[in-house]
Amino acid sequence: MKNSDRIREWLLGDESLYYDTMAVKSQSINDEQAAVEEELIKGSLDQKEKTFDTKHNREIRTVSVLYNILAAVFVIFIFVNLLMCVSYLPPLEESQKAVNNEVSQRYIEKGLKECGSTNIVAGMILDYRAFDTFGESNVLFIATVTVLILMRNNRKKEDGAVSDPDDRRLEPKDDIILQKAATFLVPVIVMFGIYVIMNGHLSPGGGFSGGAVIGAGLILYANAFGFHKTERFFTEKTYKWISFTALTFYCLAKSYSFFTGANHLESHIPLGKAGAILSAGLILPLNICVGLVVACTMYTFYCMFRKGDF
Amino acid sequence: MGPNLLNNYGQVIAMLMFVIGFANLLFHKNMIKKIIGFNIMDSSIYLFLAQMGYIKSHIVPIATDGAASVDQYINPIPTGLVLTGIVVSVSVTALMLSLCVRLYRRYNTLDLDEITTMLRKEGR
Numbered sequence: 001m002k003n004s005d006r007i008r009e010w011l012l013g014d015e016s017l018y019y020d021t022m023a024v025k026s027q028s029i030n031d032e033q034a035a036v037e038e039e040l041i042k043g044s045l046d047q048k049e050k051t052f053d054t055k056h057n058r059e060i061r062t063v064s065v066l067y068n069i070l071a072a073v074f075v076i077f078i079f080v081n082l083l084m085c086v087s088y089l090p091p092l093e094e095s096q097k098a099v100n101n102e103v104s105q106r107y108i109e110k111g112l113k114e115c116g117s118t119n120i121v122a123g124m125i126l127d128y129r130a131f132d133t134f135g136e137s138n139v140l141f142i143a144t145v146t147v148l149i150l151m152r153n154n155r156k157k158e159d160g161a162v163s164d165p166d167d168r169r170l171e172p173k174d175d176i177i178l179q180k181a182a183t184f185l186v187p188v189i190v191m192f193g194i195y196v197i198m199n200g201h202l203s204p205g206g207g208f209s210g211g212a213v214i215g216a217g218l219i220l221y222a223n224a225f226g227f228h229k230t231e232r233f234f235t236e237k238t239y240k241w242i243s244f245t246a247l248t249f250y251c252l253a254k255s256y257s258f259f260t261g262a263n264h265l266e267s268h269i270p271l272g273k274a275g276a277i278l279s280a281g282l283i284l285p286l287n288i289c290v291g292l293v294v295a296c297t298m299y300t301f302y303c304m305f306r307k308g309d310f
Numbered sequence: 311m312g313p314n315l316l317n318n319y320g321q322v323i324a325m326l327m328f329v330i331g332f333a334n335l336l337f338h339k340n341m342i343k344k345i346i347g348f349n350i351m352d353s354s355i356y357l358f359l360a361q362m363g364y365i366k367s368h369i370v371p372i373a374t375d376g377a378a379s380v381d382q383y384i385n386p387i388p389t390g391l392v393l394t395g396i397v398v399s400v401s402v403t404a405l406m407l408s409l410c411v412r413l414y415r416r417y418n419t420l421d422l423d424e425i426t427t428m429l430r431k432e433g434r
Binding site: 068071072078082083086087090091103104108118129140144151203304 | 312313314315317318321322325326328329332333337370371372374379383385386387389390394396397398400404405407408409411412
């Protein structure tokens with residue numbers, strides 16, 4: 001076959017140009033080179049092991065000793081500095097301290113009249129500084145959402161193969177002592193939490209502490225009777241709706257109050273008689289909102305860390 | 311040194327707690343212990359704030375008898391600040407613990423040095 005024919009055929013795509021004219025050999029690394037390469041890889045691995053061998057590395061040990069000494073010096077330096085600061089602060093029991101300025105004076109003198117709550121601290125954090133507390137509730141909510149993202153195990157429940165992520169099987173199930181104790185304790189704990197929330201504007205307490213108490217009661221209940229009992233009334237949907245409703249109500253109520261000038265003359269929310277349960281305007285509903293958010297947050301944290309699901 | 315070191319003994323204790331927590335952060339390699347140190351620091355701050363608001367022979371600001379005078383109650387503002395601090399500390403602790411759980415699932419250790427070594431070994 002002539003060369004011109006071959007080229008034409010190659011152009012037409014029928015045949016390779018070099019077919020049958022060139023010897024096609026399989027490439028083989030020659031053995032010597034392979035050995036060298038293997039040694040190189042092994043050497044680099046050895047080097048890596050040597051570099052990251054933290055137990056027998058003298059440099060790392062020196063650095064860590066140096067680090068400990070420097071850290072100790074730094075800690076002592078900070079302690080001495082803080083002690084110097086404290087020693088120049090005004091004495092503890094003095095009433096003429098710089099922190100006792102006209103702000104706290106106004107809160108104390110006008111708090112009862114303007115907020116209607118006997119607990120001046122509750123009046124301060126839920127009336128004068130209500131948006132600060134709103135931010136705190138949102139911080140709790142965002143923390144819960146992040147923990148949900150990080151800890152949720154998203155395994156789908158395939159048919160039949162139920163892999164239980166719960167660690168309940170490692171613990172005594174249906175412990176009779178715990179169950180009997182919880183039967184008496186849980187209603188009392190939850191009732192005490194509700195009492196603390198409802199009396200937030202009259203006595204020490206409020207939404208945050210009462211919510212934490214209710215959350216503790218829920219955790220005790222879940223521990224004693226297992227999660228299949230709490231699943232009946234507390235699931236992800238419950239958490240979602242309670243948090244959403246409470247935060248939205250808080251935002252709208254306080255926005256209305258601030259929109260009308262933040263004084264209780266124009267917002268038409270009666271202050272009531274100081275000392276009664278139904279008094280102090282918006283403070284009681286806001287306390288309930290905060291308490292719901294905190295209780296749900298506590299219980300959700302526990303569920304997430306325990307088994308990654310509600 | 312100033313004149314009031316012994317009078318402010320409560321604040322001295324708060325500072326001591328702060329330094330203990332800070333030393334925990336610096337010296338321990340285990341991350342759970344670091345978080346515990348962080349919480350000790352938080353508690354010292356609450357103690358310090360509560361001390362700042364306290365006035366001798368004054369009572370809690372709950373006006374049960376309707377009286378409102380500065381000479382009777384302690385300062386209510388640091389109390390509110392402590393509340394804010396507690397809430398933020400709870401949230402931050404939960405966040406840090408969940409991140410720790412994720413790190414443990416990935417590297418099977420809580421030692422910060424070992425985790426850094428593994429990261430270097432993987433070439434990141």
